[in-house]
Amino acid sequence: MSDIDDLPLKSGPAGGWGSLSGMKQVMRTSRPEAGFLDTLRRQNKPGGFMCSSCAWPKPPNYRAFEFCENGAKHTMWENTSHRCTPAFWDDHTVTELRDWSDHDLEMTGRLTAPLRFDAESDRYVETSWEEAIDGIAAILKNLSPEEVVFYASGHAALEASYLYGLLARLYGTNNLPQSSNMCHETTSVGLKEVIGSPVGTVIWEDIAKTDCFFFFGQNPGTNSPRFLHPLKEAKDRGVRIVTFNPLREQGLVSFISPQDPVAMATGKETIISDQYHQLRAGGDVAAILGLCKAVIEADDAAQEAGRPRILDVAFIEEHTTGFDTFIETCRNTSWSDITREAGLTEGALREAADVYMTSERVIGVYGMGLTQHSRGALNIAMLVNLMLLRGNIGRPGAGMCPVRGHSNVQGQRTVGIAEKAELIPNDRLKTLFDFDPPLEDGTHIVDAVEGLFTKKIKAFLCLGGNLLRAVPEQKRMEEAWAGQEMSVMVSTKLNRSHLFPAGHAWILPCLGRAEIDEQATGPQAVSIEDSFSMIHGSTGHRKPPSPLLKSEMAIVCALGKALIPDNPKLRWDEWTGDYGLVRDLIERTYPDDFAEYNNRLFTPGGFWRENPAHKRIWETESGKAVFTDPDQLNSISFEDAEGRYRLITLRSNDQFNTTIYGYSDRFRGIEGTRDVVLMNEEDMAAAGYVKGDRVALVSDAGDEETRRLGGLAVIPYQIPRGTLAGYYPECNVLISIKHHDQLSKTPASKSIPVRIEKDA
Incomplete structure (x- = not known):
């Protein structure tokens, strides 16, 4: 940890040598395997793989190096030479690991085998894929569909995401919240x-x-x-x-x-x-x-x-x-x-x-x-x-x-990861797969979290992500998450969500996007959608870190085969063997968006899923674009008051979502720590604080719940008066699950009402 008094609080321009230095530092800690430079060379190019980091589009006229600092960091982080094998648990218990930082958990390396939580020893133990899939399916069969949530992060590609949404609906639920619930x-x-x-x-x-x-x-x-x-x-x-x-x-x-x-x-x-x-x-x-x-x-x-x-x-x-x-x-x-x-x-x-x-x-x-x-x-x-x-x-x-923030977060919505029944072409699904899809809306992530608190939700399946760390109410979530009957997480590395296992808990390790996905018909390609609604093919070329890893597609299909009654139209084994068959299904389900899907998969720059508003076709209730008359002059839901601040949560230069690569935020001049709160110097003087004072932030949402985050050093910063800033996801502990956008329920992480006080 750095001494706060030594923080430079200055930075140079974005890019430049600072960018190369940042990549070098992550390379030093993650120790990517040999050949990673060849992997970077293929990143975001036709015939290569699409970066798993942000969703910024991939240009048709690409550069020699079509990756950014954060994209390179993500690739090196995922292609680390570190391995978290089952032997790791010989020396560590789940309870012990709760004191580890998010960074240190992921530094243990890539998961290499499916794991089952053993409550008696407080450890995860290696299990077989057959035992894991059969065990998960058995529990799901004894639960009601409305008690189960199928969550997805933005990592999974379009093909696996389509079948994941189909699996949930075949099971009988639209409980399909997704990471966009928390951002866009x-x-x-x-x-x-x-x-x-x-x-x-x-x-x-x-x-x-x-x-x-x-x-x-x-x-x-x-x-x-x-x-x-x-x-x-x-x-x-x-x-x-x-x-x-x-x-x-x-x-x-x-x-x-x-x-x-x-x-x-x-x-x-x-x-x-x-x-x-x-x-x-x-x-x-x-x-x-x-x-x-x-x-x-x-x-x-x-x-x-x-x-x-x-x-x-x-x-x-x-x-x-x-x-x-x-x-x-x-x-x-x-x-x-x-x-x-x-x-x-x-x-x-x-x-x-x-x-x-x-x-x-x-x-x-x-x-x-x-x-x-x-x-x-x-x-x-x-x-x-x-x-x-x-x-x-x-x-x-x-x-x-x-x-958009995550690489395929928009695309997952496009192919059916959505909790609103009206967004799904249910008639086509009924025809294609000979079943009656559920027509009731499922749970938004806010509803799902509240369902955990009230024990209405009894099981979570997570196709990627670190949900426990990403949502508000982290302290309550830890207790509620562990109180479920079952938690299943498809993951590449350890994260905080694994450390509060439910009564039955599995970690299912999956391939990264840069890795070879070998199936019955040979190496497979997947596809993603970027922020411009362009669809891109992606092919991995790296050797997987363990022969026991499965693709997200293979995991979803194995679970579907074990859980859903036999149906000749459900060809789980064939879909696992040839992802092109799944793209054919997506095209038949969404013909306007995915015409000639397989033929256009590797179009340079992607192929466009056309947008009516781009052509001034307004698919609104009035058939026109709508001027909105504002009913207030700010976007907050609380009044200003003496001692009340508006807290903004930030990501550092050294992180991607909940993944913390290191402790360098050079753009803000903060090195060696994330335990800070940025504050206007005039506000500091008025409150009697000086640089480096240790303080706590206390939620001031007007409810009875006390949410507190202590151990923060005050940093003077060029920020408007009345506004504070701190890091995500650490500051999530301060957000009430009820503090969200009125229309979308997206957590209001950019204007959290808080008070600041001296830390005890």
């Missing part, structure tokens, strides 16, 4: 409400044609570093970028391309953002309303002076509804109310609006900084309002660009 479900629900599309509308061609980006709550330097290359190219051709984010994130400040020898040799930076506005956490509604107000005022002035209109009136009249109500709200809301809630000056908002008004083609980019609020859907609707004012959706070089 607000996009899936919020965008659908206002433009009729649950996903973003832009494609690569739009990125190349735009002349302006507006960023809200998205950090490409940490969460999607490959985005920095097209941003640099955009800056080289004069594109303007305006950023709204509570923290100054280095990836949106400056960048040195590690693939540019001249820039690396000279240290020449590309300045990314032309304007950077640090608004209050939860202040996006007011900020965007201010932008819209400035645009409308400019349009009014243009009309009075006889100049061309600022608004795209023809587009608004033909393609939208709700404009008149919205424009009146813009006119009637005072600048003083807007600036108070946004935490920005009127001048700053007008300056940003000037860029918007003088740009012909604007792309609105956002991430979880918009989605993870109590009114996250309102955030998204407000950004859509701004884009609609000048027709910036559904034409070249413009549109909505939500940046």
